[in-house]
Amino acid sequence: MSRNKSHEGAGPSQRQLRVGETIRRALSEVLARGDVHDTDLNRMSVTVGEVRTSPDLKIATAYVLPLGGEGQDELIKLLARNKGELRRQVAKKLTLKFAPELRFRLDETFDQMDETRRMLNQEAVRRDADAPGDAPGPDSDG
Template identity: 75%
Template structure:
């Protein structure tokens, strides 16, 4: 049996998915409870939609969005300023041998859903999708 490569279209391993989900839950809990020393960050409600880890589990990228979508850039800045404290807290919570380096990006999933919805509501698309059954060749 050939060993699966992490290059190309292989996708994340079960281990990557599992560790990413554990980190996502821990990060969500820390942000929700306000366990940080930064009062500005503790005042914000932040959704952690997904955490993706690198194949070697050394880097974890968290996709975040402030509640209501306002202050996106502020959230990224505040999270980046508190990366080391977040990493330390998550490392303690999870008991991982090596806690991954945390990186933060905006979660664009909701923007993509809105764009898809807008495209599907377009009259031309609805006309093409809703063609009567008798018109098919």
């Protein structure tokens, strides 16, 4: 029987958050310094926005984005190609018993923020937001 059954689905634990941030910093440093022996990857500037770990800390998913947003698919392929070496480099900087398996996903939070800003700047949305009580509610006939 698992001990934290009541916490399943409640979001990451403090330990997961702490380890994820430690991995994010280590991975960012490795990529910024060009410690990987891949010239294609080393020529790219990579932003590591967040790292989320599985509850058992065996898998770490890094959310990344190339600087300027160009070459996103290429970046994911290069990181996947070099994940073994990246794992070893990151492990050297961690104090964990086991180095987690690294997975890479595009960080879409910037796109979501841009889309939200775009929507909020639309005239109809601004008009609705500025008119308190004018819009019909879900229970009204209008």
